[in-house]
Amino acid sequence: MTLRIRCQQCSVRSCAPCSALTAATADQLARIVHRRRIPAGQILYGGPDRAKTFSIIVEGVVKLVNVQPDGSNQIVGLQFPSEFVGRPFVEGAPLVAEAATDLEVCAFSGSAFETLMQTHADLERTIFKRTLDDLDFARQWMSMIARxxxxxxxxxxxxxxxxxxxxxxxxxxxxxxxxxxxxxxxxxxxxxxxxxxxxxxxxxxxxxxxxxxxxxxxxxxxxxxxxxxxxxxxxxxxxx
Amino acid sequence: MTLRIRCQQCSVRSCAPCSALTAATADQLARIVHRRRIPAGQILYGGPDRAKTFSIIVEGVVKLVNVQPDGSNQIVGLQFPSEFVGRPFVEGAPLVAEAATDLEVCAFSGSAFETLMQTHADLERTIFKRTLDDLDFARQWMSMIARxxxxxxxxxxxxxxxxxxxxxxxxxxxxxxxxxxxxxxxxxxxxxxxxxxxxxxxxxxxxxxxxxxxxxxxxxxxxxxxxxxxxxxxxxxxxx
DNA sequence: TGTTTCGTTTGATTTCCATCAATTCGCGTC
DNA sequence: GACGCGAATTGATGGAAATCAAACGAAACA
Missing domain, CATH: 1.10.10.10 (Winged helix-like DNA-binding domain superfamily/Winged helix DNA-binding domain)
Structure with missing residues (x-):
């Protein structure tokens, strides 16, 4: 699990998501990544425009918001630096990912990333494992709120x-x-x-x-x- | 997405989890599956024995329980017929899957299933997609409980x-x-x-x-x- | 420096659910 | 059928958080 890639646009010392990947996959990823700054309030995915992007947070916090029919918002998740933001395989995700603070992210276009994920099993598994962790955490959080x-x-x-x-x-x-x-x-x-x-x-x-x-x-x-x-x-x- | 496998021990008409798989993978799966009846109250995974199994529910309901330090239980998920029960990639899952009713399941031994998943990308993707759906649902449910x-x-x-x-x-x-x-x-x-x-x-x-x-x-x-x-x-x- | 505005704090009251307690119902056993 | 047990219901009460309402503080603007 050593660091196999130095994402050329990425100053993060130990790039956690990349460290589990093979050199070949990391290389492919590095070609489609682009560092972006995103102001607080901007939507990363979901919402009316349905923009589909995948990002790894370098700095800042993203909130995952469930917009209720009555207009109230429920925040169902927070993503912190080094964490992955995106919802593969569906067009209309049921929730909105919004920058809670100004962000710095490694961004990947939706189509390029999904293609890469489908051809590189190690990338898919990495995202899969993170999804499982997110699920565990969501359930822990649910218990917290319930009790x-x-x-x-x-x-x-x-x-x-x-x-x-x-x-x-x-x-x-x-x-x-x-x-x-x-x-x-x-x-x-x-x-x-x-x-x-x-x-x-x-x-x-x-x-x-x-x-x-x-x-x-x-x-x-x-x-x-x-x-x-x-x-x-x-x-x-x-x-x- | 037509039915590619007739699970030999499986009477379910359209076996949803299998239908997304290739014939080769479905064939492999059919070799390690065994139909089981499980009485209400039995643990499918988690808990003290840490038995690691994967199952697809044919009949009955499984509850995913979060046992709190104070002894109270919080149910954080329910799994119904045709749904998948299991937590890949970790030994000590943070919750317990327990039969809420008497069950009939297609069961796979943990090691065999995980091996198969790692060699057959279509199987892994199927489980991945289900995990994403579970995550969406958990977050919806969280909103429900919160508000x-x-x-x-x-x-x-x-x-x-x-x-x-x-x-x-x-x-x-x-x-x-x-x-x-x-x-x-x-x-x-x-x-x-x-x-x-x-x-x-x-x-x-x-x-x-x-x-x-x-x-x-x-x-x-x-x-x-x-x-x-x-x-x-x-x-x-x-x-x- | 005043004024506006938005986010936050503080106060008074109400509502909903937890809690405590007692009773009833359904089911198995003798 | 009578008993005993666990699950479910019903009742009475208190408390925690929602709600309604007002005041305060810190930026932003002229």
Missing amino acids: KTAEERVASLLMLIASKFRDKARDGRQAVAGLEFNLPLSRTEIAECLGLRLETVSRQFAALKAEGIITTGRRRGLKVADMAALGERAQGLVHA | KTAEERVASLLMLIASKFRDKARDGRQAVAGLEFNLPLSRTEIAECLGLRLETVSRQFAALKAEGIITTGRRRGLKVADMAALGERAQGLVHA
């Missing part, structure tokens, strides 16, 4: 996000305690993730602040002062 | 189950109105599906009965008198 209280849900989401930032920080050998970052989601979006209303989310933030577990900076700034305590509140979410 | 009221949830689950029985009934050209069948789940299990308590489920059943939308027979018997009204209560669940 937990508002406090536990908010803590779980913060743990999930914080753990992603912690992983990134570790690459740069940053301190684990007192993790500080900008939330990639608004209060409304957090509520849409958790099946709560934004007022409830706000109150839970206030409660966590009052207990000294987190502090909020201006805008979307957040500092997790006590990761262990936050984990306790999350009550054992399996964070991938 | 809907108890009444809508119960109606949604009954619609889902009823639609499966309706599909089966259609094969035999049965009447669509006044659909009658035995629920594959207890009240407790229904509650575990929906993130509710069993008392709440029972009350919603009572409400639907009072409105004349359903009638309950003895044991797990259920008759859907007004499918359209039930669908209204479900408020637009996308039932796969």
Whole structure:
């Protein structure tokens, strides 16, 4: 599982999705990849235009949104750096992938990527395995939403996000305690993730602040002062 | 997509999973399949013994259960006849697949099936596509649980189950109105599906009965008198 | 510097579901 | 048929989050 490709347009050190591929496949991939910057709010796939693209996130967060008939949104998944965004084999995916923050991605045109996937079994298997992991995670998340209280849900989401930032920080050998970052989601979006209303989310933030577990900076700034305590509140979410 | 295989031990008319395969692959599959009867409550995969099997359900319903650290169960998926049950590529799946009713399945030993999948791309793709469908469905279901009221949830689950029985009934050209069948789940299990308590489920059943939308027979018997009204209560669940 | 606007916070009240508790029903057993 | 058991129903009550409503804060604009 060593790194077999240095994606020419890709500065990521260890390109996780590519590392499982053969040199030949990685080479083919490198020919159709193009680095793109995508502003927050832009649709990656789904929605009215039905643009079909596949991407690997280099920087930023993508939200997978289920638009309900009554107009409300439900966020059913978040994709973080190094993760894959796309829905092979169908034209009209039932959900919309939207940039939650400004993004930097390795993008592949839908047709080229699908063709490549059908001729290179190792690529298909890599995406297949990620899909299985996504499915496991979606089911874990479902359990979380079905059973937990508002406090536990908010803590779980913060743990999930914080753990992603912690992983990134570790690459740069940053301190684990007192993790500080900008939330990639608004209060409304957090509520849409958790099946709560934004007022409830706000109150839970206030409660966590009052207990000294987190502090909020201006805008979307957040500092997790006590990761262990936050984990306790999350009550054992399996964070991938 | 015509039927390419007649699974020698399989009486199912049009074997959906097999129909997408090449004759060669179907032939290989037929060699390692064995029909089994499985009593309700038996574990198909996951759990302490970690037995790894793959199955296609011929008759009955399988529940995918997430066992929480506090001992409560959350049902995160149901598999019906013609559907695939198994989790390739990992040893310790994070959930347990358990027979909700007595089953009849086409079973494959884990190792043989995985080997076959890795040498026959069409088989792998078939399972891949099903996994993607499962993922879509899990996310739809998550939205349902996150947003809907108890009444809508119960109606949604009954619609889902009823639609499966309706599909089966259609094969035999049965009447669509006044659909009658035995629920594959207890009240407790229904509650575990929906993130509710069993008392709440029972009350919603009572409400639907009072409105004349359903009638309950003895044991797990259920008759859907007004499918359209039930669908209204479900408020637009996308039932796969 | 004021004004507008959007996101967030805080407060008051209501609603729905969980919880606790008791009863009934269906089914197997003696 | 009487008993016992587990599952399901029904009732009473409390609590957590939704809802309604208002105020606040931080950018964005003139």
